[in-house]
Amino acid sequence: MEMIKIGLVGVIGILLAVPLKSYKAEYGVYLGAAVCLVILGYAIQYFGGILSAIEQLRGYLKDNYSYLTVLLKAVGATYACEFCAGICKDAGYGGIAGQVEMVGKLYILLIGMPVLMALLESIRTIAG
Numbered sequence: 001m002e003m004i005k006i007g008l009v010g011v012i013g014i015l016l017a018v019p020l021k022s023y024k025a026e027y028g029v030y031l032g033a034a035v036c037l038v039i040l041g042y043a044i045q046y047f048g049g050i051l052s053a054i055e056q057l058r059g060y061l062k063d064n065y066s067y068l069t070v071l072l073k074a075v076g077a078t079y080a081c082e083f084c085a086g087i088c089k090d091a092g093y094g095g096i097a098g099q100v101e102m103v104g105k106l107y108i109l110l111i112g113m114p115v116l117m118a119l120l121e122s123i124r125t126i127a128g
Contacts, residue, residue: 006042009035025092032090036083070115074108081107 013035021028057068081104088097 002042006039009038009042013038029087029091033087036087040083067115070111073111077104077107077111080104 013031017028017031017035020031054068054072058065061068081100085097085100085104088094088100
């Protein structure tokens with residue numbers, strides 16, 4: 001039922017933004033950004049369940065939290081880049097949106113490198 005509410009907020013926001021865009025384009029962008037923030041507010045409600053799952057993961061990982069930190073950084077970067085790129089695309093700046101997405105992908109690759117290096121080191125140790 002929650003997803004239906006969120007979908008309706010998005011559709012109603014679009015239906016309101018389209019006529020505003022033809023009247024004054026900047027009003028449509030502002031309305032689109034406001035709808036994004038309302039949907040982000042809905043998403044924040046789910047963080048309680050996510051935090052309890054993270055606590056459970058911490059129990060499984062014992063004292064090695066570096067992998068969990070990498071995972072959380074990657075997820076946070078993904079959401080932030082997607083949010084910013086979406087707003088840039090709505091404003092008509094597809095080129096900037098593409099650059100934001102590219103930098104986000106490079107950042108995720110960068111923070112994932114230590115995990116990849118540890119995996120390769122483990123394989124090298126096992127292989128002899």
